Amino acid sequence: MSGSRRLLILGGIALALWGMGYGLWYAVFAEHQALNAIGASLAATFDAEAERNLAAADTAFRHYGEAKYIYDRQVDVHGHWIGLAMLLIVLGIGFDRVAFAERRKLALAWALLAGAVIFPFGVLLETFDHGPFPRAIAILGSALVIVALGGITLGLALPASSRR
Amino acid sequence: MREISFAPLSARRLLVLGGIALILIGMLFGDIFAVFVLHQNASRVGASLATAAHAALRGDRSQVDTSFQDVGSLLENRGTKVDTHVHMIDFGYLALLLAILLPWSALREGTKQHLAWLFLTGAGLLPGGVFLIHYVGLAYSPLQSIGWASIFADLGGLLVLIATLGFLLGLGKSLGLQDLPGTQDALLLDRSASGRILLVGGLAMVFAGFLHGAYYAGVDLYRHESLDSSILADMAKATASDDASAVDHSLEAYGQLQGDKAVKIAAHAHIIEFGLLAMLLAFFQAYVALRDTWKLRWAYILIIGSVLLPVCVLMELRYGLVAGGLADIGGLLVIIALLAMWIGILRYTGQLDAQNGDAR
Numbered sequence: 078m079s080g081s082r083r084l085l086i087l088g089g090i091a092l093a094l095w096g097m098g099y100g101l102w103y104a105v106f107a108e109h110q111a112l113n114a115i116g117a118s119l120a121a122t123f124d125a126e127a128e129r130n131l132a133a134a135d136t137a138f139r140h141y142g143e144a145k146y147i148y149d150r151q152v153d154v155h156g157h158w159i160g161l162a163m164l165l166i167v168l169g170i171g172f173d174r175v176a177f178a179e180r181r182k183l184a185l186a187w188a189l190l191a192g193a194v195i196f197p198f199g200v201l202l203e204t205f206d207h208g209p210f211p212r213a214i215a216i217l218g219s220a221l222v223i224v225a226l227g228g229i230t231l232g233l234a235l236p237a238s239s240r241r
Numbered sequence: 242m243r244e245i246s247f248a249p250l251s252a253r254r255l256l257v258l259g260g261i262a263l264i265l266i267g268m269l270f271g272d273i274f275a276v277f278v279l280h281q282n283a284s285r286v287g288a289s290l291a292t293a294a295h296a297a298l299r300g301d302r303s304q305v306d307t308s309f310q311d312v313g314s315l316l317e318n319r320g321t322k323v324d325t326h327v328h329m330i331d332f333g334y335l336a337l338l339l340a341i342l343l344p345w346s347a348l349r350e351g352t353k354q355h356l357a358w359l360f361l362t363g364a365g366l367l368p369g370g371v372f373l374i375h376y377v378g379l380a381y382s383p384l385q386s387i388g389w390a391s392i393f394a395d396l397g398g399l400l401v402l403i404a405t406l407g408f409l410l411g412l413g414k415s416l417g418l419q420d421l422p423g424t425q426d427a428l429l430l431d432r433s434a435s436g437r438i439l440l441v442g443g444l445a446m447v448f449a450g451f452l453h454g455a456y457y458a459g460v461d462l463y464r465h466e467s468l469d470s471s472i473l474a475d476m477a478k479a480t481a482s483d484d485a486s487a488v489d490h491s492l493e494a495y496g497q498l499q500g501d502k503a504v505k506i507a508a509h510a511h512i513i514e515f516g517l518l519a520m521l522l523a524f525f526q527a528y529v530a531l532r533d534t535w536k537l538r539w540a541y542i543l544i545i546g547s548v549l550l551p552v553c554v555l556m557e558l559r560y561g562l563v564a565g566g567l568a569d570i571g572g573l574l575v576i577i578a579l580l581a582m583w584i585g586i587l588r589y590t591g592q593l594d595a596q597n598g599d600a601r
Contacts, residue, residue, distance in 0.1 A: 086342075090409060120309045122473070126297040126480040127305050134477045142470045160513065163334065164447060167520050170341050170429070171440055219455050226448045233441045 081182040085169030088190040089162045096158030096197075103151055111151070114144040147204045154197040161193035161222070168229060175232035185228045192221030247528065249594055252353035253340045257525060258590075259361040260336025261583045264518065265576060267329030267368070272572045274322050280565075282319045286312055287496050294488050297480045318375045325372040330514070332364035332401060337521045339408050344426050346411030356407045363400025370394025431527035435536035439526070442544040443519030450513035450551075457505050468498050500558055508551040515547030515575065522582060529585035530592055536585070539578045546574025 118141035125134035168189070175182055196218025202211030247254050289311040296304035339360070343353060373390035382388045472495045479487035522543070529536055549571030556564040 090412070094409075116309070116313065120306070122477060123293050123297045123305045123309070124302055126477050127300050127302045129300070129481055131477065131481045134481070135474075138470075138473060138477060141473075142466075145469075146466065160517075163338065163517060166338055166342075167517060168444075170524065171520070173429075174432075174437075174440065215458075219451070219458070223448070223451050223455060226444070226451060230441065230444045230448050233437075233444055 079173065079179055079182070081179060081186040082169050082172045084183070084186045084190060085165045085172060089165030089169060092165065092193060093159055093162035096155060096162055099158065100155040103155060107151070111144060111148045115141060115148060118144060150200050150204050154201045157197040157200070158193070161197070165190060165193060171233075175229055176235040177232045182232070185225050185232070188221050189225035189229070192218045192225060194218070196222055246350065247590070247593060248597070249590070250354065252350065252357040253343050254590060255354065255357040255361060256336045256340035256343070257528065257586060258583070259357075259364075260333045260340065261579065261586070262333075263329050263336065263364055264333035265579055265583065267326055267333060268572065268576050268579070270329065271326040272569060272576065274326060275572070276569060278322060279319070282315055286315045287492070289315065290495070291489075291492050294476060294480065294492055295485070298483065298485055298488055321371050321374045325368040328371065329364070329368040332367070334517060334521060335405065336360060336364065337525070339405070341428060341524055342408070342412060345415050346408060347414035348407070348411035352407070353411070356404045359400050359407075360404035363397040363404065366397030367394050367401065368397075370397055427527040428524045431524070433526045433533065433536065435529075435533070435540040436523040436526040438537065438540045438544065439519045439523035442540075443516045443523065446512050446516030446519065446547060450509055450516060453512065454509045457509060461505060465498065465502050472498060504554050504557050508555040511554065512547070512551040515550070519543060519547060522579075525582070525586065528589045529582050530589035531581070531585040535581075539581045542574050543578035546571045546578065549574065
């Protein structure tokens with residue numbers, strides 16, 4: 078088996094295990110608390126409105142916004158790590174059909190694996206810091222995935238005789 | 242050269258036929274859910290939220306609480322249906338993936354068979370249990386907050402996890418995925434036109450899905466999050482100033498925002514999932530015992546349906562039921578093409594068993 082195929086399949090399996098482990102940790106220790114916080118803060122907003130207590134409604138509402146912001150990203154991180162891992166494994170299995178030389182295929186495989194790790198990691202960092210740095214990491218990761226996928230699609234679409 | 246086994250009740254046969262069956266049932270369930278439950282449920286959630294907002298306007302706290310309990314129940318109903326659909330399909334994908342990787346696993350065929358049965362049992366138990374959560378609730382449950390349906394769903398998840406870890410252990414024992422000397426795998430050698438169409442088409446769909454996801458993250462995600470906050474804040478201010486028409490306006494805007502978010506995320510998820518399915522099916526074309534022209538036709542139909550569904554889902558907000566109907570037709574095309582390939586594989590197993598003298 079070529080190095081690029083092995084990198085994608087073993088990297089994909091490792092990423093899938095990591096993504097599943099992260100999801101399991103989140104489901105057991107954080108998800109229920111997050112969902113309770115979202116539901117309770119939204120209900121508290123409406124309760125405070127019913128009492129015409131605008132300050133309390135505002136506070137409850139800010140809690141709702143923050144809890145939902147974090148929850149959405151946590152679910153996205155888990156889903157994207159596992160989804161990208163499956164894509165890595167499937168591509169790894171069929172990677173010998175990509176009509177490029179092994180060196181170029183290895184570069185594409187590294188770019189895809191790096192992007193698949195970095196992109197959800199950047200999204201995860203957004204839950205700690207709302208500044209531009211985590212967003213830049215997520216953008217860098219997704220750009221790596223997109224460029225690598227574009228290259229691999231081209232390599233699969235080209236006839237095998239154009240291998241270079 | 243020795244061929245990789247596809248014998249009766251072999252692990253690969255169980256995972257391929259069982260995996261595609263799981264995807265088929267999951268998709269059929271998703272189509273039925275989309276037509277008969279999804280939109281009606283969304284309307285009821287919207288109505289309950291409106292009742293809560295108007296109750297807040299009247300200062301009626303108990304009605305606010307009742308309405309939020311209704312919203313919770315409706316969301317549980319919707320959430321468990323979506324989970325059933327997603328888990329069944331994803332377990333199907335995982336089964337197909339494991340079926341391809343099996344030759345690299347250093348386990349005995351008997352162990353692989355036991356793991357395949359364990360996987361399929363869990364893959365059926367989890368979505369079945371999740372589907373029943375909303376109906377069974379806590380009836381006869383020995384636990385305070387977890388019902389029997391959840392217990393069986395968790396048991397199913399555990400079985401899938403054990404089986405998957407078992408297969409991975411076998412891969413780990415095979416010393417870095419070395420090719421087995423003296424064996425060849427028809428699935429990896431196949432270079433048919435239908436396989437190529439599915440592989441390239443599938444990857445192009447995944448690529449398009451990523452581009453759409455990047456566009457959504459760059460243009461819509463933060464705008465949606467800020468709108469979500471500002472609409473709810475407006476609703477709170479309108480309630481405090483007893484302005485019923487402003488509350489209604491905020492509710493309408495909130496409904497539209499949720500709809501916009503839902504269709505964009507659904508389109509992104511579906512085109513990537515369908516792309517991945519097409520890529521997985523590309524590897525099994527060697528097992529589809531149909532004429533090449535028909536294999537090609539089913540591959541094209543699968544690709545057309547896979548593109549039609551997400552594109553029409555995206556247009557649902559603008560074109561309403563027409564786009565929704567076309568999206569359902571797209572889903573149906575994928576199901577029909579997948580069923581045809583599944584029948585083709587069944588035919589192949591029949592031919593193989595007859596050749597080996599196993600026909601009854």
